[in-house]
C-alpha cells in the first residue's frame with residue numbers, strides 16, 4: 236500500500252504527457268486549417284512540415300512528463316515556478332534539437348506545459364476551470380532565471396499594444412475557457428463530426444485572439460482578416476455547413492495571400508483538446 240501514491244504520480248504523469256503529445260499531433264493533423272500546417276500541406280510556412288510538427292510533438296513527451304512529476308500536489312510558489320521555467324526551457328531545446336532549429340511549438344510548450352503542471356498540482360483530478368486558474372497562478376509568478384530576450388511576441392505586443400501568450404495564461408486562458416471549449420462541445424452536440432467541431436473551436440479562438448505570429452508576419456491587416464474571416468465561418472453555421480466550408484476556404488486563401496499563420500491559435504486549440512480530455516478522460520474523443 237505504501238507504494239500507491241508513487242504509482243499514482245508515475246501513472247498520472249505518464250498519462251498527462253502522452254495526452255499532451257497526442258493533442259499536439261491531433262492539432263497538427265486537423266484539416267483544413269487556414270494558413271497552418273495540416274495534413275494537406277505546409278500552409279503559409281516554408282520551414283515547417285507535418286512530419287516536423289509530429290517529430291517536435293514526440294520530442295516534448297519527456298518534458299511534459301517531468302513537468303507533471305515535479306508539480307504533483309505542489310502549491311503555486313516561486314520554487315515550483317522556477318522548476319517549471321527551467322523544464323520549459325529545456326523542452327524548447329529538445330524541440331529545437333528535434334527540428335534542426337525550427338520553432339514549431341514554443342507557444343504550445345508554454346500553454347500545455349503550464350496546464351500539465353496545473354493538473355498535476357491538483358493531484359490529477361480537477362475541472363478544466365480549476366486547472367486554468369491554477370495555471371494562471373503559476374504564470375503570474377516571476378521567474379528570475381528567465382533570460383531577458385526581446386522575442387517576436389514581445390515586439391508585437393509592444394508595437395500593437397495587445398496581449399500575447401503571457402497574458403493569455405495569466406488571465407486563465409479566456410480563449411480556451413470562454414470560446415474554444417464551449418464551441419467544441421456545442422458543435423459536437425449539434426451533430427458535427429469531431430474534425431468539424433475542432434475546426435469550429437479553432438475559429439472561435441481566431442475570432443478574437445491577438446495572435447502575435449499573425450501580427451509579426453502580416454500586421455494589423457492580417458489580424459483583422461483572421462478575426463473577420465473566422466467570424467464569417469461561425470456566422471455561416473460553422474464547418475459542418477456548406478456555407479461555413481466556403482467561408483473557411485476563403486479565409487485559407489486570404490491567410491496564404493497575406494503570408495499569415497495563426498500559430499498561437501493552433502497552440503490554444505491543442506490546449507483546448509487537452510483540457511477537454513482531462514475533464515472527460517473516458518469519452519471517445
Ligand SMILES: CC(C)(COP(=O)(O)OP(=O)(O)OC[C@H]1O[C@@H](n2cnc3c(N)ncnc32)[C@H](O[C@H]2O[C@H](COP(=O)(O)OP(=O)(O)OP(=O)(O)O)[C@@H](O)[C@H]2O)[C@@H]1O)[C@@H](O)C(=O)NCCC(=O)NCCS
Pocket residue numbers: 280319320321322323324338339340341342343344345346348349378381386387388389398399400401403444445446447448451452496498499500502503
Ligand atoms: C511566454 C512565452 C510564450 C514567450 O512569449 P513571447 O511572446 O515573449 O515569445 P515568442 O517567442 O514570440 O512566443 C510566443 C508564442 O506563443 C504563441 N502565441 C502567439 N500569440 C499568442 C496569444 N495571443 N496567445 C497564446 N499564444 C500565442 C506563438 O506560438 C506559435 O507560433 C510559433 C511560431 O512562431 P514564430 O517563431 O514567430 O514563427 P514564424 O511566424 O513561422 O516565424 P518566421 O517563419 O517568420 O521566422 C510556434 O512555435 C507556435 O507554438 C508564439 O510564437 C514562453 O515561451 C516563455 O516565457 N517561456 C519560458 C519558459 C517557461 O517559463 N515555461 C513555463 C511553462 S513550460
Ligand SMILES: Nc1ncnc2[nH]cnc12
Pocket residue numbers: 262263270271272273278280283288339340343496497498499501502
Ligand atoms: N499546425 C501548425 N502550423 C503552424 N504553426 C503551428 N504552431 C502550432 N501548430 C501549428
